[in-house]
Amino acid sequence: MNIESLTFSLADLCREVAQGQRRSIARALSIVEDGGAAAAEVVRLLFPASGTAHVIGITGSPGVGKSTLVDALISRIREDNLSVAVLAIDPTSPFSGGALLGDRVRMQSHTLDKSVFIRSMANRGHTGGTAAATGDAIRVLEAAGFDLIIIETVGVGQSELAIAQTADTTVIVLMPGSGDDIQAIKSGIMEIGDVFVVNKGDLPGANKTYSEILAAMELTRTSSAWAPPVSLATAETEEGVEQVWENILSHRRFLERSGELAVRRTQKMQAELEELVGDLARSCLQDSFRRCARVQELLDSLARKTIDPHAAASEIFRAIFST
Ligand SMILES: Nc1nc2c(ncn2[C@@H]2O[C@H](COP(=O)(O)OP(=O)(O)OP(=O)(O)O)[C@@H](O)[C@H]2O)c(=O)[nH]1
Ligand SMILES: [Mg+2]
Numbered sequence: 001m002n003i004e005s006l007t008f009s010l011a012d013l014c015r016e017v018a019q020g021q022r023r024s025i026a027r028a029l030s031i032v033e034d035g036g037a038a039a040a041e042v043v044r045l046l047f048p049a050s051g052t053a054h055v056i057g058i059t060g061s062p063g064v065g066k067s068t069l070v071d072a073l074i075s076r077i078r079e080d081n082l083s084v085a086v087l088a089i090d091p092t093s094p095f096s097g098g099a100l101l102g103d104r105v106r107m108q109s110h111t112l113d114k115s116v117f118i119r120s121m122a123n124r125g126h127t128g129g130t131a132a133a134t135g136d137a138i139r140v141l142e143a144a145g146f147d148l149i150i151i152e153t154v155g156v157g158q159s160e161l162a163i164a165q166t167a168d169t170t171v172i173v174l175m176p177g178s179g180d181d182i183q184a185i186k187s188g189i190m191e192i193g194d195v196f197v198v199n200k201g202d203l204p205g206a207n208k209t210y211s212e213i214l215a216a217m218e219l220t221r222t223s224s225a226w227a228p229p230v231s232l233a234t235a236e237t238e239e240g241v242e243q244v245w246e247n248i249l250s251h252r253r254f255l256e257r258s259g260e261l262a263v264r265r266t267q268k269m270q271a272e273l274e275e276l277v278g279d280l281a282r283s284c285l286q287d288s289f290r291r292c293a294r295v296q297e298l299l300d301s302l303a304r305k306t307i308d309p310h311a312a313a314s315e316i317f318r319a320i321f322s323t
Helices: 003-018 022-034 036-049 066-079 100-110 130-143 159-166 180-187 206-220 241-258 260-291 294-303 309-321
Strands: 054-060 084-089 116-121 148-154 169-174 195-198 230-232
Touching: 003 022, 003 036, 003 130, 022 036, 022 116, 022 130, 036 130, 054 066, 066 084, 066 100, 066 148, 066 241, 084 130, 116 130, 130 148, 130 159, 159 260, 169 241, 195 206, 195 241, 206 230, 230 241, 241 260, 260 309, 294 309
Parallel strands: 054 148, 054 169, 084 116, 084 148, 169 195, 195 230
Antiparallel strands: none
16 A cells, blocks of 8 residues: 555544544554554644543552443433543553453443443553653544543553643542552652542541541642542442542633643643654664664773773763764
8 A cells, every 4th residue: 555545544534533433533543552654644634623622530559440430420421411532541561450351341331322432552552652642542532522531540650640741630549448548648649639539438448548638638738729629439339429520520610710721731732742852862862873883892892891881871972963
């Protein structure tokens, strides 16, 4: 297939995405997930239609009940007649969480609903980082016309920071008796949450965890005009889910009223650009490094201990950048 006909078929595909055709949405997501030239073309075609949805990030430790909560939120969102797409992002492999299959089974109750789209994304193969890959997937879903996009990520290491970089509203889910509360306070995730949920309210210790999180909120309270609300929920029975939804909507209203939405989106775009430029620089640097004639000579010198690694690195850097 030549490039021209490929471009033409991508244009067709993107038109079908804009019409909300599910198979085309799924294909476009696979393309942006794989990265490369086709992904860049899809993003180029869909970008003008992006930026329209409210993007909600849901994060928390493995097993706190994120998917159960998302499932309950979908039902609530559908009562308001809004359309919703869910991206469940697995940070490492499709097998690590173990819940990926579970997610599909659980969310199956919505599979016949045309206004609900659910997709697991493994985040492999994309040349860019999490934020860039997720950003492009969000663009596809926005072009497809979804009102809300929910991103579920397991809160491990950098991923919750990445989600806060991508979402308009970040929801942190915690549960009683897991040491989650202490962990959250220590690791600084209290600062990235816009809405907090203590899930599994039916378990012993739920009220205690709830009070601890409230107390921690007071301590970490910043001068920001938004005070992140904390609520107790039992996602499994949908108890307290209404409050979670109210809190998410209330945060959305705050973002719009205060002008913070535009500020945040510019900040996110800057972070994404920085990541993309970093990717380009890294691959360019790798090429230059492999082609740099001095590398082999310096490796020999290093073996003979006539130069140290720091000095060798500086010399290669100067050779590559001609400084
Ligand atoms: N007791 C109780 N169990 C719950 C509640 N919500 C979810 N669970 C259970 O907790 C387990 C994990 O739920 P998931 O929704 O898969 O949790 P998750 O956070 O999406 O898990 P990962 O995606 O693997 O990180 C399941 O067995 C759920 O049935 C709740 O409100 N109360
Ligand atoms: Mg899950």
